[in-house]
Amino acid sequence: MLDRETPFPGAARIGLTGAPGAGKSTLLDALVRELRPKGETVAIVAVDPSSRTTGGALLGDRVRVRSGASDPGVFIRSMAARDQLGGLAESAWSAVVILAAAFDRVFVETVGVGQSESDVAALVDTLVYVATPGTGDALQFMKAGILEYPDVFIVNKADFGAAAKRTASELRGSINLGDRGVSHTEAAVILTSASAGEGIDELVSAIDAHRQKLIDDDALRERRLRGREIQLLGALERRYGAFGIEQFGGRRALREHVRQDDSVSAFALLARLGLEIEEALRKSH
Amino acid sequence: MTAPENARRDSPWMFRTYSGHSSARASNELYRTNLSKGQTGLSVAFDLPTQTGYDSDHPLARGEVGKVGVPISHVDDMTALFKELPLEKMNTSMTINANAAWLLALYVATAERTGADPKKLQGTTQNDIVKEYLSRGTYIFPPEASLKLISDIVAYTVDSIPKWNPTNICSYHLQEAGATPVQEIAYALATAISVLDLVRSREDVPEAAIPRIVGRISFFLNSGIRFIEEICKVRAMAELWDEITLERYGVQDAKLRRFRYGVQVNSLGLTEAQPENNVIRIVLEALGVTLSKNARCRALQLPAWNEALGLPRPWDQQWSLRIQQILAFESDLLEHEDIFDGSHVIVEKTGELKQAARRELDVVLEMGGTVAAIENAYMKQRLVESQTARARAIEDAEITVVGVNAYTNAEPSPLMDGQWILKVDESAEQEQVERLVEFRSKRNRADVESAVQNLDDVLRNGGNIMPASIRAAHAGVTTGEWADVLRSLYGEFRAPTGVVATEGSGGSQATANTRDRVHRLADTLGRPLKILIGKPGLDGHSNGAEQIAVKARNVGMEVVYDGIRLEPGEIAASARDEGVHLVGLSILSGSHCVLVIDVLDKLRELGLGDLPVVVGGIIPEEDANKLCQAGVRRVYTPKDFDLTRIMSDIVDVVEEPSPAA
CATH class of the missing domain: 3.40.50.280 (Cobalamin-binding domain)
Known part of the structure; x- marks a missing residue:
């Protein structure tokens, strides 16, 4: 199954990131309630950080999503970010690819800790960032220099009133200042109240509009390819180290390989390139 | 051994036992027996389906009917529960929260049916939803809707049932969930503030009623084995409450600023090992809330020695009632002024707790109060951290628990021969369901439908839920039907677990x-x-x-x-x-x-x-x-x-x- 990726464009792949307590789980719950009655099937990959010292992880954040045991149209798999510190589980990548073959939408939920936004962005078609009103995290976000990744910004808990509106306008202001090169389109800023179910339909529309624009501009294929490139290079680097990549001719050479073989499944390519690097490593000894 | 002739004895606190099981009829018999043994107030335990708004025949109720309390699905159940008990004279405490408005409505309807004047009813609805999110877990609706319901009851009872305690702010369950004394004080006071702030903002509550409303707010506390610290905790709470009600709500009458509280002593600390030792624990914990006259509880319920093992029998509960009676009537406890006045140790410790609690209270208030601190899981995380620290301290024997991590070598207990815990009759569930089905078939459908419609209309218009609920109770609406109306309007809430951010590496x-x-x-x-x-x-x-x-x-x-x-x-x-x-x-x-x-x-x-x-x-x-x-x-x-x-x-x-x- 891993060797046969689905036809393009296939399932919508959507990332959901934001600080702990921003209400991502409640939002996912609201999204499931919005999408299921329309007949759309939903898979959720929830990534939680694992402890650096113990390796253990508490995967409790999905607690507010009630799928109902009887609904096969909802699938939730939580996993720990095992390999990269604070980053995304490598297995999240394969999970997204597999689930995209079976569900209409695949959501990837992660705790935003700075560097992980770029990781999630590489995994999905649309990245949604969830901000909490009044916490100043819009500002933190801007400082961290990752403002260019999200395609849709949400200010959740819009029932907080004035604080929510202020955060939204701060975000609108700073997005325009930022470099929007990566995300291709103008980012939307939406006010939601997940607990009251408000703004959810608007969020779905914004996600769909973003993806449609990518398709219309013929940019979705490029985004997926770039994502695949990042995942493959990352995976190879973790397996064979910088030295291994060097033996192959460096990142640039590898990247060209990935680009050339864009019709081959990522997993087949990973296996093949792995063999080639091993071969190169053997020769170097 | 008699008291000196001129000694003026204070009147004792109210003696209660938290009880109820199987069915309304069985629980009614138990209540009447308990009262005949000298219990002075009732404390009704409802089963979990009732507490979470399900009828006894709902799929989620399976296996739970009549287990941890009495099942009450409709007004006939409530009437059976209080059969031959004079409601105007009873003081009834009901441990009910998410749907407190409904159970109070059933109680009022029962009073009206039996000719009692609702204005004369005395008692307490626990009606504190914040601690349900943090510890006890019988919430149904999201925090804001829940607080609105609490404030409805407060606003309604102040004139219609003036002797009722509409909400019993609980620090009890916070301690069970791991709270330190400081957290217990701070989070309970924060809860009281969030309720009162909301009530004050209601258009249907006149400013002039606020002092009386403040005077009806009561608390429900825990008392643990560190009973000296507990004395200080209670004194600190009383002093803080006096300050807050004066500063924040401008209550001039000192009587209305009095910190009124009931207690159930710690059940979490009761041990399964050598369970007879629990009797001594219970006595010490009772002292923590009775010794200091100025901070003495208004009502006390003591657990039974064998609660860590299963449901206590009537004899076990009687033993705990006797502890209260011996304390109040045999000892000289009630003959003195506050014996701690002038003790610099108690005053200092109380001051420390007050100061630290004020700081923690400010943290929560700055966050936006208890609703915000539930939704962002702040309080829950603090509690899980405290609990984790405590569990580790017991494991590492830094805290001594006799019979558990020290002095474990013991003789077999003769108390545990034979059938030494109560078994709920397994047929109770079936019988309750049969009664419910029969009740439903006998109702006037049109009355029920119109009462449900009325409830829905009132809620959608933001009106007070009490009158519509009392009408629904009379019409024969069931617990599940009432809750379904609210569920469809407010939705159901899933609270944060609070475990995610708790880090603790290392260890032994x-x-x-x-x-x-x-x-x-x-x-x-x-x-x-x-x-x-x-x-x-x-x-x-x-x-x-x-x-x-x-x-x-x-x-x-x-x-x-x-x-x-x-x-x-x-x-x-x-x-x-x-x-x-x-x-x-x-x-x-x-x-x-x-x-x-x-x-x-x-x-x-x-x-x-x-x-x-x-x-x-x-x-x-x-x-x-x-x-x-x-x-x-x-x-x-x-x-x-x-x-x-x-x-x-x-x-x-x-x-x-x-x-x-």
Whole structure:
């Protein structure tokens, strides 16, 4: 199954990131309630950080999503970010690819800790960032220099009133200042109240509009390819180290390989390139 | 041994026993017996379906009807519960929260039916939803809707049932959930403030009524074994309450600023090992809230010595009532002014607690109050941290618990011969369901429909829920129907578990050893050991499950914890989707047999019959054997306080070959 990726464009792949307590789980719950009655099937990959010292992880954040045991149209798999510190589980990548073959939408939920936004962005078609009103995290976000990744910004808990509106306008202001090169389109800023179910339909529309624009501009294929490139290079680097990549001719050479073989499944390519690097490593000894 | 002739005795606090089980009729008999033994107030325990707004025949109610309290599905049940008890003279405390408005409406309707004047009713609805999110778990609706309901009751009772305590702000359950005295004081006061602020902002509440409303706010406290500190805690709360009600609400009449509270002494600290020692613990804990006259409780309920083992019998409850009577009537406790006035030790300690509590209270208020601090899980996380620290201290014997981690060598207890806990009659559920079906068939459909419609209209217009609920009670609306109207309007809430951010590495050598075993097992499995902690059924006491989850993470496991109130089918489906190596179930409501076997069945249906299942809870040995025969691999009870050992045991279970036939 891993060797046969689905036809393009296939399932919508959507990332959901934001600080702990921003209400991502409640939002996912609201999204499931919005999408299921329309007949759309939903898979959720929830990534939680694992402890650096113990390796253990508490995967409790999905607690507010009630799928109902009887609904096969909802699938939730939580996993720990095992390999990269604070980053995304490598297995999240394969999970997204597999689930995209079976569900209409695949959501990837992660705790935003700075560097992980770029990781999630590489995994999905649309990245949604969830901000909490009044916490100043819009500002933190801007400082961290990752403002260019999200395609849709949400200010959740819009029932907080004035604080929510202020955060939204701060975000609108700073997005325009930022470099929007990566995300291709103008980012939307939406006010939601997940607990009251408000703004959810608007969020779905914004996600769909973003993806449609990518398709219309013929940019979705490029985004997926770039994502695949990042995942493959990352995976190879973790397996064979910088030295291994060097033996192959460096990142640039590898990247060209990935680009050339864009019709081959990522997993087949990973296996093949792995063999080639091993071969190169053997020769170097 | 008699009192000096001129000694002026204070009148004693109210003696209560938290009780109710099986059916309204059985509980009514129990209440009348208790009153005849000298109990002076009633404390009604409702079963979990009633507390969470389900009729006795709802699928989620299965196995829970009549277990931890009495099932009340409609006005006939309530009438049967108080048969031949003069409501105008009773003082009735009802432990009811999410749907407090409904149970109070049934109580009022019962009074009206039996000719009692609602204005003369005295008692308390617990009606504190904040601690339900933090600890007890019988919430239904989201925080804001819940607070609105609380304020409805407050606004209604102040004129219509003026002697009623509309909300009993609970720090009791915060202590059970791990709160330190400072957290207990701060979070309880924060809750009271959030209720009063909301009430004050209501258009239908005149400014002039605020002092009277403040005067009706009461508290429900815990009292632990560190009883000197508890005395100081209560004095600190009383002083802070006096200050807050004056500063924040401008209450000039000192009487209305008085800190009025009831107590149930600590049940969490009662031990399964050498349970007879619990009697001594209960006495000391009772002293903590009765010794200081200025901070003495208004009502006291004492648990039974064997509560850590199962449901207490009438004799066990009588023993606890006698403790109260001996304290109040035999000893000279009630003959003195406050014996701590002038004690610099007590004054200093009280001052320290006050200061620290003020700081923590400010943190919560700055966050936006208790609703914000629930939604962002701040309070819950603090509690889980405190609880984790406490569990570790017991495990490492930094805290001495006699009979548990010290002085464990003991003679067999003669108290535990024969049938020494109460068994709820298994036919109680069936009979209750039959009565309910019959009740429904006899109602006037048009009345019911119009009352339900009226309730819905009132809620949609933001009106007070009480009058519409009383009308619905008279019309024969059921507990489930009433709650369904609210559920469809407000939605159902799932609270944050608070376990995610609790970090705790390191620990003892034993913890390190277990962590090594977990890591080695991961190598064999090809991925980290992943377990699911599930709480099936309606029981919301999640502290045990949370502690297990945190500990499992700290020994390197990946833990999926989905929170409370899950159907067996949901747990099984989650075990499949998540690809776990083991399922751990936690149940404290006594319905373990039905629910655990349901989970095992559902797992088998999904082809996961080999997946190891372990269970934790207050589970008598007989039931434990039954569960093991049904396929459960291990049963843990409160005597297994060493969480590290449980973790090591879980590794054993996963390593063992499946015992499949």
